[in-house]
Amino acid sequence: MSSKEYGQISYMPGNEKRHHAAEMKSVVPDKPLLFLKPPTAFITEGNPIKVPRGCHELHHEVELGVIIGRKGKDISEIGAMDYVGGYTLCLDMTARDLQEEAKKNGLPWTVAKGFDTSCPVGSFLPKEQVADPHNLPLWCNVNGQMRQEGSTADMVFRIPTLISYISSYFTLEPGDVILTGTPAGVGPVQPGDIVEAGLGSLIRMSFKVQVEEKSM
Numbered sequence: 001m002s003s004k005e006y007g008q009i010s011y012m013p014g015n016e017k018r019h020h021a022a023e024m025k026s027v028v029p030d031k032p033l034l035f036l037k038p039p040t041a042f043i044t045e046g047n048p049i050k051v052p053r054g055c056h057e058l059h060h061e062v063e064l065g066v067i068i069g070r071k072g073k074d075i076s077e078i079g080a081m082d083y084v085g086g087y088t089l090c091l092d093m094t095a096r097d098l099q100e101e102a103k104k105n106g107l108p109w110t111v112a113k114g115f116d117t118s119c120p121v122g123s124f125l126p127k128e129q130v131a132d133p134h135n136l137p138l139w140c141n142v143n144g145q146m147r148q149e150g151s152t153a154d155m156v157f158r159i160p161t162l163i164s165y166i167s168s169y170f171t172l173e174p175g176d177v178i179l180t181g182t183p184a185g186v187g188p189v190q191p192g193d194i195v196e197a198g199l200g201s202l203i204r205m206s207f208k209v210q211v212e213e214k215s216m
Helices: 018-023 096-104 108-114 161-166
Strands: 049-051 058-059 062-068 084-091 137-142 147-153 175-180 187-189 195-201 203-211
Touching: 062 137, 062 161, 084 137, 084 175, 084 203, 096 108, 161 175
Parallel strands: 049 203
Antiparallel strands: 058 187, 062 084, 062 175, 137 147, 137 195, 195 203
16 A cells, blocks of 8 residues: 555544543543544645644544554454554644533534544554554654643543444545544644644654635
8 A cells, every 4th residue: 555545534533542531521421522624725845734724623633543454343342453454643633612612512523523624644654563552652743842642542532443333334445544632732823833743653744834825
């Protein structure tokens, strides 16, 4: 699978880590919380993160991305890892003020999570290069100041559980990406900020934040 193939992702389900759930004053869920991101959410290095219109509090959330390698539906936890093609590093950029407004009104998080450029991604890692995806360090800094440091060991739901649960509702296609949760330390970014993130020594990426300009 090449890095180009996961640029055509149709959706992205999500998950939280325990410390982040506490940070957001949320109850640790007993099943994965799912949301979707369209293909236009995804950007690679060299492209800016754009603050969506109406957003005054844009937050970074660094996460391990699991890239699906083959089509599957109703996948068992036992065989779930056979459907993994590889991994990447992702930033789940979240319009926090829009999300809180949606929560208050019982509305979907579509705009808050799925706006254009809301999911910067790093390079593709074949699964053979990752000995244990459940024990990888994650970090994120803004303008050189460390904001998030954690490990995939802290994820609430392990990868086989996520794949099995998600595939009971959605057919997974090659190139789909599943986000696995973010460590504590999420926080705001402003236009002009540089957001850097890493997955141990395996992936490092950097993105600049800018205001979204209206298309002509």
